[in-house]
Amino acid sequence: MPVFMKTIRIFDLFFLLRLVGAFDAPREVPVMVGDSVTLDSNASEIERANEVEWRFNDIRIANFIKGDATYHERFKDRLKLDRNGSLTIKDTRITDTGVFKCTVISTRERVERFRVTIYAPLSIPVVTSDTSQCSSSSSSSTCSLLCSVVNVSHVTLSWYKGNSLLSSISVSDLSISLSLPLEVEYQEKNTYSCVINNPIRNQTRHVCITDLCRLCSVPSSNEVHYGEGTEAVIRLVVTALVGVAAVAAFIVLVYDIRSRRVEKDVLKH
Incomplete structure (x- = not known):
């Protein structure tokens, strides 16, 4: 052929x-x-x-x-x-x-x-912080965040800083849990958000770094920090006690003076 x-x-x-x-x-x-x-x-x-x-x-x-x-x-x-x-x-x-x-x-x-x-409907992601992973230096402090969703399929989970995509992970399996970590610098001016989306919808969790990473904003030496904090508390307590004692002494003095005047008035009559 x-x-x-x-x-x-x-x-x-x-x-x-x-x-x-x-x-x-x-x-x-x-x-x-x-x-x-x-x-x-x-x-x-x-x-x-x-x-x-x-x-x-x-x-x-x-x-x-x-x-x-x-x-x-x-x-x-x-x-x-x-x-x-x-x-x-x-x-x-x-x-x-x-x-x-x-x-x-x-x-x-x-x-x-x-x-x-x-x-399936999308739930809003849950974001938690792991303060045990904090790290600090003289110039900055960082902490570890974890964004999680449960029972999802055919979705993408992403971290954003402002409008910039930082990282993402996708899954096509049915009914699984999904997590995405992120290390952030402790700065109030930074705006972070975790977004879960499928081809139809999305759900966003905005993150307040100040709240989640509060314990990560301490100086690098915890021992020094806690020591300095204890001394400050002691000074405040001592000052308060001295003030209370002074007020009490003044009240006693005023009461004693008034009592003596009353006694003198009684003797004259």
Whole structure:
């Protein structure tokens, strides 16, 4: 067989596979859990006069033949086919994540694919500080922060300083906990935030460095610091006691003077 004939046949096969959608990557469809989503069959008026079939991970879930629709029991009342054969999924669940395949059957077979990803609601990240990791020098003090989220999937967790991205980590597994550490310099003028996001939404936790890293703002020598603090407290206590004693002595003196005057007045009468 001539080479050009082989080339033509290979081209014809490629064109046929392309026509039925074998080389089409599924369209990405992000959906928030509980929301509804409609997947368009793109069926023309001539095509929808025949048959439109929907499959979820290779399981037939809906069929549309000349206006009559049937549905798989798994989805119960959550599926709806319109007159064009487009599929609406109501009250979406995490288990609805997967590939939906629409086959339009008429004079030729045409395939549409959708990769639907159902995202759970995002909680606001929790940020904690580890004061045992503090480090100090004559010019600066630093402390270690940890941003955490639980039971997440298909998300990215990031640290920002102002609008600048410092670090990030992504995960695609289901229902796991995720943490991202960050060492920061103790300066009030710096604004930090931890952000968790998926393709639909994001949640942000703004961080007050002054509150979280308060214990990291002490001088490098804790022994000296605590010693100086103790001496200062002792001086304050002694001063207060001296003041109280002086006030008490003054009150006693005034009372003694008044008592003597009263006694003199009594003797005169």
